[in-house]
Amino acid sequence: MSRTCLKDTHVSLLGLTQAELAELVAEAGQPAFRAGQLAEWMFQRRAPDFGAMSNLPAALRMALAERYVTRSMEIAAVTGSRDTTRKFLLRLQDGRYVETVLIPANPALYGGRADRRTLCVSSQVGCAYDCKFCASGLAGFTRNLTAAEIVEQVVQVEQNTGERVDNLVFMGMGEPLANFSNVTRAIEILNAPWGLGIGARHMTLSTSGLAPQIRKLADFPLQIRLAISLHGATDPVRDRIMPVNRKYPLVELFAALEVWHQKRKQHLTFEYILIEGVNDDLEQARVLSGRARALEAKVNLIPYNTVEGLPWKRPSVERQEAFRDILLRAGVKATLRLEKGHDIAAACGQLRLKQETAEGIIESPVPERRITIGAGA
Ligand code: SAH
Numbered sequence: 001m002s003r004t005c006l007k008d009t010h011v012s013l014l015g016l017t018q019a020e021l022a023e024l025v026a027e028a029g030q031p032a033f034r035a036g037q038l039a040e041w042m043f044q045r046r047a048p049d050f051g052a053m054s055n056l057p058a059a060l061r062m063a064l065a066e067r068y069v070t071r072s073m074e075i076a077a078v079t080g081s082r083d084t085t086r087k088f089l090l091r092l093q094d095g096r097y098v099e100t101v102l103i104p105a106n107p108a109l110y111g112g113r114a115d116r117r118t119l120c121v122s123s124q125v126g127c128a129y130d131c132k133f134c135a136s137g138l139a140g141f142t143r144n145l146t147a148a149e150i151v152e153q154v155v156q157v158e159q160n161t162g163e164r165v166d167n168l169v170f171m172g173m174g175e176p177l178a179n180f181s182n183v184t185r186a187i188e189i190l191n192a193p194w195g196l197g198i199g200a201r202h203m204t205l206s207t208s209g210l211a212p213q214i215r216k217l218a219d220f221p222l223q224i225r226l227a228i229s230l231h232g233a234t235d236p237v238r239d240r241i242m243p244v245n246r247k248y249p250l251v252e253l254f255a256a257l258e259v260w261h262q263k264r265k266q267h268l269t270f271e272y273i274l275i276e277g278v279n280d281d282l283e284q285a286r287v288l289s290g291r292a293r294a295l296e297a298k299v300n301l302i303p304y305n306t307v308e309g310l311p312w313k314r315p316s317v318e319r320q321e322a323f324r325d326i327l328l329r330a331g332v333k334a335t336l337r338l339e340k341g342h343d344i345a346a347a348c349g350q351l352r353l354k355q356e357t358a359e360g361i362i363e364s365p366v367p368e369r370r371i372t373i374g375a376g377a
Helices: 018-027 033-044 058-067 147-161 176-191 211-217 235-241 250-263 282-295 317-329 344-349
Strands: 073-079 086-092 097-103 118-120 124-126 141-144 167-170 203-207 225-229 269-274 298-303 334-336 354-357 360-363
Touching: 018 033, 073 147, 086 147, 097 147, 118 147, 124 176, 141 176, 147 176, 167 176, 176 203, 176 211, 203 211, 211 250, 225 250, 250 282, 269 282, 269 317, 282 298, 282 317, 298 317, 317 334
Parallel strands: 118 167, 167 203, 203 225, 225 269, 269 298, 298 334
Antiparallel strands: 073 086, 086 097, 097 118, 124 141, 354 360
């Protein structure tokens, strides 16, 4: 994986649709079927460069290589093992880093099956939404990922592991709905039969609650699943931990979710991290029950994973179960994850910006910031 193979000014073909590839092939004076061959090499065979594309004419391969690449990132580090969660640290063309996480077995999660592999992809470098409990936003927002960079996370992991990814969750770093056009373009490529061929029903987009974009996504033709990072059932609780709630309070968020519910067949999922003394009051469970029932939403309760430098912790197991039982008694489909350490939430909710130093990759320092938890903060 030499760094010289990444050409700074070249456009990655992994972000182009088949129609766009066809245009490009036509410009090079080649017949249309070459676009299909090109797509097959890139997405199905995961060819790292044009040199490997042996059934394409040499002249076409050379013309493409002058302006385009099929890789724009490289794997800088892999942690974890085959049987557990594996985190891939990817170095982008501009020297930034993102992480993508492969979770081998995915029981009872987002419609997944135990023998399926789920990949948790990032949609941005950093995050601007500043949720008070989350590691990803600690160093602020840097930039959107391109569609090619989102698609390439899957291609890199499949190439590296030799395994197919069956489920995708947009629960890595970033707010996917704040990068709407690149994320939806990536989803089209990931889903297409000429692309990665991952079923739309096996993709879950998770959002902190960008109401206007949820309405827009309700018209997106592919039947992807939607998960809402709710984490509070009332405005005062949600305001404390998710600044986005002041922009789109629950009444606006739920009006948008109602639109989604009317237009789509896919059930909604509410993610609810349980944080001691912040959102684990049993009254929250009662309000949450009503909200979930009204939209036929499923609730995933996730005991909070401690983030270094942040003051939050998870409630006792008894409290977690009491919270869940209120939902279950109200007839809501609710799950509570009781695993520790390597669970999916730890994997997905705790991606942090990395930077490279002489000593290797280190996590970026937690910036000085006041953690304000008052309602008026
Ligand atoms: N911005 C999107 C996508 C990120 S998803 C969203 O907010 O949905 C990452 C998920 O992990 C979110 O549900 C987030 O709230 C959750 N999360 C963040 N930090 C966490 C932590 N320390 N423990 C458990 N879950 C966490």
